[in-house]
Amino acid sequence: ATGMRGVCQYYPGDRIQTNPSSEELILVADNIPKDLDKELEPYGEVSRDWNRLEDATVLIIRTDRKFDADDFSRASMLKLIITATHGLDHIDIEEAKRRAVVVERAPVRARAVAELALGIILALVRGIAYSDRKMRELEWVKGKVRGFELVGRRAGVISMGIVGREVAEVLKGIGMHVDYCDKYKMGGRSLERILRESDIVVLTSPLTEETRGLIGRKEIAMMKDGAILVNVGRGELLDLDAALEALEVGKLGGLGLDVYPKEPPFEDDTFERLRRMDNVVLTPHLGGSSEEAERRIVSEVLRIMGKWFGRRSEISEDMGILGSLNPI
Structure with missing residues (x-):
């Protein structure tokens, strides 16, 4: 335990113990593929209402959603951040370490x-x-x-x-x-x-x-x-x-x-x-914007969720195929 409400320290291979019907709130950024929402439902409640940050346990974001020390202070229940990016410069990593919040990348673009x-x-x-x-x-x-x-x-x-x-x-x-x-x-x-x-x-x-x-x-x-x-x-x-x-x-x-x-x-x-x-x-930061990359984001986020929470949903066949186009 870290001493913060609802936040514990985990290491790769550990399972985050949750009760998805009542505890997990997964906040998803607006520019994350909408197809992901339904796939995440077995893990808990899924929302795109960032006014609920205080109760969120999982965040799924991209670079346009900056997450600094003030945001961490608000998100006292936070356990895991998944960023669909290659870099981490939009997240205060030192604050994440201090609060024992896991940060995972989904670099599939x-x-x-x-x-x-x-x-x-x-x-x-x-x-x-x-x-x-x-x-x-x-x-x-x-x-x-x-x-x-x-x-x-x-x-x-x-x-x-x-x-x-x-x-x-x-x-x-x-x-x-x-x-x-x-x-x-x-x-x-x-x-x-x-x-x-x-x-x-x-x-x-x-x-x-x-x-x-x-x-x-x-x-x-x-x-x-x-x-x-x-x-x-x-x-x-x-x-x-x-x-x-x-x-x-x-x-x-x-x-x-x-x-x-x-x-x-x-x-x-x-x-x-x-x-x-x-x-x-x-060009207006179009680098990662392709249909295939969007679908790979879905499959990679689900893989990461399964790693930390236990697999609770099946990756659809078409997403699995698209996810294998660009092995990393």
């Missing part, structure tokens, strides 16, 4: 992120987004657009976690030479070497104090002239002011962003300047 990264790269190197805008303005820019093919080009992936591995696989599949930088993985190259040698650099790192501001003016200056920079990790990895300056002087050949320091970024002055540039592709 890596393939979706990787394919979006490839789409952004193609949009930049072949001028797809730029050409689309011009066609809608009734301007024929065929003679102004000359991109390059990806086969044989060098890509550098920053961080070889779950997302980084998928990005590397996708880029290798299209014929690129892929190197990576990750101090926690064997066989990688230094950040400086990746930046100096890569035609395309893809940021996939989670946000930690170590990776915050990872790419700034100094790092961009090391990159090849005309190189492409894509961020599908976390917005705070990249100094956007430095990237903007590099675009304006032609140091960077293109910039692709799916994540931003503040989301949505619409009132930010730097973003306002970036969105007017022809060699910039901007």
